[in-house]
Amino acid sequence: MALPSSPPDAAAPDAERLLGLYATMQRIRVFETLADEAHKAGQVAGYIHLSIGQEAIAAAVGANLREDDVLTSTHRGHGHTIAKGADPLAMFRELCGRAGGTCGGKGGSMHIADFSVGMLGANGVVAAGLPIAVGAAHAIALKGEDRIAVCFFGDGATNRGPFLEALNWAAAFRLPVLFVCEDNGYGATTRTGSVSAGGGPGVRAESLGIPVTVVDGNDLAAVDAAAAALVRAVREGGGPQFLHARTYRFRGHTSSDPATYRDAAEVQAQLAGNDPIRRAAATLAGLGVTPDALERVERHEREALAAALATALDSPWPDLGTAFTDVQDIGAPQ
Amino acid sequence: MALPSSPPDAAAPDAERLLGLYATMQRIRVFETLADEAHKAGQVAGYIHLSIGQEAIAAAVGANLREDDVLTSTHRGHGHTIAKGADPLAMFRELCGRAGGTCGGKGGSMHIADFSVGMLGANGVVAAGLPIAVGAAHAIALKGEDRIAVCFFGDGATNRGPFLEALNWAAAFRLPVLFVCEDNGYGATTRTGSVSAGGGPGVRAESLGIPVTVVDGNDLAAVDAAAAALVRAVREGGGPQFLHARTYRFRGHTSSDPATYRDAAEVQAQLAGNDPIRRAAATLAGLGVTPDALERVERHEREALAAALATALDSPWPDLGTAFTDVQDIGAPQ
Amino acid sequence: MSRLTYREAARLALAHELAADPAVWTLGEDIGRGGVFGQYQGLQAEFGPTRVVDTPISEAAIMGGAVGAALLGTRPVVEMRFSDFALCAVDELVNQAAKARYMFGGQARVPLVVRQPVGLWSNSAAQHSQSLESWYVHIPGLVVLAPATPADNYGLLRAAIRSDDPVVHLEHKDLWPAEGEVPLDGDWEVPIGVARRVREGRDVTVVTWSGGVRIAEEAATLAETQGVSLDILDLRSLWPWDRGAVLDSVARTGRLLVVHEAVEVAGFGAEIAATVADALFGALKAPVRRLGAPRIPVPYSPALEPASRITAPAVAAAAAGLVSWRS
Amino acid sequence: MSRLTYREAARLALAHELAADPAVWTLGEDIGRGGVFGQYQGLQAEFGPTRVVDTPISEAAIMGGAVGAALLGTRPVVEMRFSDFALCAVDELVNQAAKARYMFGGQARVPLVVRQPVGLWSNSAAQHSQSLESWYVHIPGLVVLAPATPADNYGLLRAAIRSDDPVVHLEHKDLWPAEGEVPLDGDWEVPIGVARRVREGRDVTVVTWSGGVRIAEEAATLAETQGVSLDILDLRSLWPWDRGAVLDSVARTGRLLVVHEAVEVAGFGAEIAATVADALFGALKAPVRRLGAPRIPVPYSPALEPASRITAPAVAAAAAGLVSWRS
């Protein structure tokens, strides 16, 4: 993860910086598009949850973190993992269940993790990452480090009890944790608003004593600026912060979900006008970046990732014996 | 539970009504004082949690409920049970583990319940009563009844996840449930404020879309007026309401806890100036009730409850065979 | 008789109980859209959103709320989506649902059913594959069911909904598309606590349930070729379990193999093995054996997941080992 | 050697690890005031409120937070107050703590200890009396300990804190005041997975742990008067458990009785019974028997609670029954 030389400014975005984030978004989009195809082709097993349409949040938050900062993620974790700096080849290997996968093929998409870059794991249980991130922040505080923990979660997760317990804990102990709510309006097939009361994630966070920033999560420069300010505030010891980022998921809940429960017009409008990549491209064009330059970025990611996937699919399967390792030291299975 | 003929009014309290509530408070205080002595004498086993100092809330909320309304309680549930109209003799039998106890001696103080008056149970698990009350309200709504559910819980319980899940649920489904937070400032030996962030129980409830009323929980007439208004609102179908009642527990967390963790001056000040019974007595005196009349009420409760405890202690033990009944119909133990 | 899938059988069982008893309702995440596996398809359209209730992602409130609703005489059927997520509602199930009737001295019952899809399916890895039946069997107050066929899922789910006890109903995710004949007439249900004889055999009794049944059937075919004949019992109901049927069979064969997909260590197979080895001590021709998963979390990779699977060849080999057993 | 209570031994074990390793810290409700049973007395004064942390009543965050803190290399010791309240944090323990190392392919470890006081104590009824060790033994990734003596509580708690695996440490509430000799020298710890021979005997092996040990000892005295000699093993460690020691003893006595306070059905006794009956098939003089609680929630009344208790006379009678066993 390259650190920005100067803090971003939403009002006057820096073209070079933004182009870097744009590349991260493309990397996520291309990675997931390929993963989706590979899943449909039976090369990736299990469930996969795509964050296509939500890439700006991961890219911008990730760009404001140091490598030694840590994050916890959700079932929809590819973007966070890429943005934190994980190697896409190791990620593809993980999705394909191959040796050399980030988790040796034991986790798959839903449990992808790369501790070498501080990515502490996707999670198959909604909201489970919240207390884990807070605990990580507690450890950071105990050790007196200046790292921070970031916790990504969805709007649906704000209806689970651990949301309250984790946020209260973080605020009560003034821990260095940034909560990032990726609010795509849905929890699986259910419109979150139809089963949620009150003023939404931000209001809940505020009631637990955590300052809230609301941002258009598909506006790359805006998320970047907000994340920069919040990461700085958290790192300076001001306690937890909460970023409520509105976004939209362009695909189904899982890669096998046609998402017919969503209004076609709603989806169309989002696809047409709210693609974070196209919006960022427009911003970059306004800053003088040529279509060619953008095209080069995209092509680079396409080529690199297609090669990575091919390598992953060429990689050996893990040895069956590894199924029995890393369970525990004492009382391990034979 | 006799229903009030006219709704109470805090500004102009009705002496007769208040005297009735005063009697309930005395019944609770005397019941618990005797229970405490019996516990210390080894006649009551297990743990007991006394609500001495908090009686006004139970008495006033209970007086605004119909017999077919239901409530869930906490580990500190004697007052709620009495105020809902349970028979103190059956309660003493329960505490003493005797036949004829409300739960046949299987529950004890921490699981006291009297379904015949809609008291759905104390609970040994903090915050566990919240979803249960909400589920009861959900059943009431499904059946189209005009009963309501009331849910008592402490300030400490607002840090557990089920608080969020239950309140969100109640508001999302607009259920007929009144939440009553008995805020005595402590969860066991810990000052709740020291481990809680944000603006407190009411602010949390509001963030979940539930209207909040704050009341001095040791002001009998004030709680009565607030409860009357909220019970009416809930019964009329307006969805959940939240009563945040500030109070103080005069005793330790359990009957065996000397509560030395509290500042002596704080306790003294509360005992001296904030006894809900003495405050109600003063109000009643102002309304022209004679010391004699108050004294008669107290004496009546003392005599009746002393007799009830004596009868309970004279009651037979349950048959050992009952330990094996009421587990389940299918696959019951031999 | 109709030929139905396990999924459709479960759907109809619930539909029939919803139609028969206004106190029955069902709640869970996304069930209005049919549920994760389509087992609720069309029910919301048929019975309305107040009886087929889409909930927030709030497992504790779903389960705890069902307890309160059951205490008030309704009969909630709770969907947990994956049995793994029921771990977010254990206090509500174990400390509340299972104990309320007893703690309150029989003043109330808790007639709820909690549906927990279990088992290995589609490489879903460690947090979406668990089978924890032995946990629930250990908890007083709970009935535990684990149907393996469409007929049993239909008949047991109906029985569960009609029961006044809290029931943990474990449906195997790999079985949703499995087909079979289901008697849909009238009030037919499967009695809780009665095992089903899947296959008659001479040499080794195999006791299993849920996803284990198909594997045992396959194993029987393999074993047959080696001259070993398996007597297969599908327990269907884990608490209560059909001790009589198991003992009868083992008394005849003299050999018992218990097969389950759950982790073998402290799995429910241990209870059956311990019970039978005790009751038939001296009458057995070989030790009672168990075959379950190794004590590892379920790995994701298609290359690794087999490590967590019990297989027909392994069952057949274990059975053959019992037949040729010499101390 | 010092004469200490089980409580004081545990307190000192934690104090010694807090002193020895700055990565160790402890968290739970009210532990700053000494904890519910005084087992944390004075630790906050000694090590400060950032290493002996009073938490909100948030079991899920306590456990889930400990997972995150452990992933970052600290060694949290988590207090659950009563094992029953750990049911509010099962996802965090079972889906997260136990599986993280495996799911993430060994990238990280989860060196946490979760202390869960178990067992019948002071008529605390159905929600404050459970012993659910068999649940945790069933979960891959977890180590499970259940000390019965001050020395073992000291030595196992130290070993648990030093272990890189998540450990469920079950302390029996009735044992807090029990006294015994404890070697406090240096780094002494009790090796995990090794049983303790409590008493040598000829006729019947009794395998037990936690609160069962005292009962077994009493039973041995009773049995002696009837000419039956008990060989008592205290497992101490339930996962891993000392199969070798158990098989050695049973090979000698030819008889095994497993005794535990938890519900017998699907209790951990079933695992031991099934294992031994299999491994020593043909070498046993009598069936392997188990003695545990009936499948009922724990009732409150002093007149009823005995129904849930295993007793020395019952153990002695069961042992005598094995000696006189004829098919």
Ligand SMILES: Cc1ncc(C[n+]2csc(CCOP(=O)(O)OP(=O)(O)O)c2C)c(N)n1
């Ligand atoms: C505790 C739990 N309940 C339910 C699920 C099933 N589930 C997986 S993702 C999901 C929706 C989550 O919605 P949200 O938090 O908004 O995240 P999004 O999928 O929109 O990114 C659900 C219900 C789960 N994994 N864990």
Ligand SMILES: Cc1ncc(C[n+]2csc(CCOP(=O)(O)OP(=O)(O)O)c2C)c(N)n1
């Ligand atoms: C889930 C759970 N955690 C912890 C406890 C132990 N405990 C019993 S009462 C109590 C304090 C509760 O505080 P509060 O909710 O304010 O109620 P109060 O005792 O003040 O009436 C605690 C921590 C419990 N019973 N259940």
Ligand SMILES: [Mg+2]
């Ligand atoms: Mg969402």
Ligand SMILES: [Mg+2]
């Ligand atoms: Mg309190």
